[in-house]
Amino acid sequence: MEAFVSSRRVDAVVNRLEAEGAPGITVSACHGVGYGYEPRLFTLAPADIRRAPKVAKVEVVCRTGDVDRLVAAIVEEARTGAGGDGIVFVSNVERAVRVRDGAEALGPGPKSTADGA
Numbered sequence: 001m002e003a004f005v006s007s008r009r010v011d012a013v014v015n016r017l018e019a020e021g022a023p024g025i026t027v028s029a030c031h032g033v034g035y036g037y038e039p040r041l042f043t044l045a046p047a048d049i050r051r052a053p054k055v056a057k058v059e060v061v062c063r064t065g066d067v068d069r070l071v072a073a074i075v076e077e078a079r080t081g082a083g084g085d086g087i088v089f090v091s092n093v094e095r096a097v098r099v100r101d102g103a104e105a106l107g108p109g110p111k112s113t114a115d116g117a
Helices: 010-019 039-043 046-051 064-078
Strands: 002-006 025-031 054-060 086-089
Touching (some): 002 064, 010 025, 010 054, 064 086
16 A cells, blocks of 8 residues: 655654554655646646655555555544545555565465565
């Protein structure tokens, strides 16, 4: 899943995901440009990007059975009730290849490589 949340709420989101047992979390800093912004911001000139809202992209790959619980945790911690609180995208991982040795996941679901990822 990918969640885009306010940079002001990212610490609370990550702490909650860790408490919920998320297997691994990646956080990236982003500048959001999208619905509700002035069209001139879509030019992506450096001065405009600095004015765009700072958001954090939080990525988690987890088992299907954990998705609803982790999405709920993100929403609960990120929500302020104001516009720009963020969005969560959930998608399936079709394939995973470990860079270290090229080992692949054994298929869909909660399986992993034989010696652990």
